[in-house]
Amino acid sequence: MTAPKLVLYNSDACPYAARAVIALDETKQEHEVVPIDLKVPRPEWYLKDINPYGQVPALKVDDKDIILESLFVAEYVSDLHPEAGLLPTDPLQRAQTRYLIHHWGARVQPVFHKASFTLDAAEAARSREELIVELGKFNKLLGDAHRKEGDNFGTGSFYLGDKFTFADLAIAPFLARFFLLEAYNGNKGVTLEKNPELKRFLEWKDAVLSRPSVQKATPSQETLTENYRKWVK
Structure with a gap:
């Protein structure tokens, strides 16, 4: 199975986005990071193409699909790597x-x-x-x-x-x-x-x-x- 191409839209100070960052680190999943500045209004491209609510994190998969909300992003990354053991099987x-x-x-x-x-x-x-x-x-x-x-x-x-x-x-x-x-x-x-x-x-x-x-x-x-x-x- 070919690993998907992942792009994480992240803000370093956001605790919710940190969930995704930790999941990516724990699984050693390769990814690109696009920083989003939460101190200013979100750029129009982000609202239009990534997240209409302007929140982080967001994860783009294979240049087309978007996953929103921190727990869902972290769960998706965890599911990609069951060998990391982040999600209990019981x-x-x-x-x-x-x-x-x-x-x-x-x-x-x-x-x-x-x-x-x-x-x-x-x-x-x-x-x-x-x-x-x-x-x-x-x-x-x-x-x-x-x-x-x-x-x-x-x-x-x-x-x-x-x-x-x-x-x-x-x-x-x-x-x-x-x-x-x-x-x-x-x-x-x-x-x-x-x-x-x-x-x-x-x-x-x-x-x-x-x-x-x-x-x-x-x-x-x-x-x-x-x-x-x-x-x-």
Whole structure:
């Protein structure tokens, strides 16, 4: 089977686009990158020929077909290379992976956003407490992951054991931005690192952020702090 020609439309600072970047790195898939500047209006050719909504990432396949939305782009790349083992083959693990990603986006990420990007002390304090509660629930989801024989439950800190998989990949860019909790409002009240109720989450976060593909897909903290300043209320 001939490998398809892939062109990734990407913005380095976008956490959603980073999902595609990580998938391409993990699979060693050859591709071309076209940078898209999200700080300015999208060029007409991008809206007309690639993505009418102007978002990234977008993936062009063999100079004709377009795949939009970060999870679908990353899943397509993962499917091209089953040998990389990013997508679980076990139906239960795949279902749990999808829910973990959904739960993060629906429950955890909105609260993280509120806690990070407000200068109002009372609002920030409320959001900090809400974030800790949500992370506690997420901590349980991590601990409840279905492990099969050979997943190395006792030694692996990734979601499904010692193997970096799609759940780790999909949430990694947002973990890489957790430092933003303290970037603008001196949010020292979030003592996540010392919270015993978040032990599994903290081990998982450290393992994911140590992954070379995640590190390569993450801009410097200085760059991210400046890029996200526009969100601060």
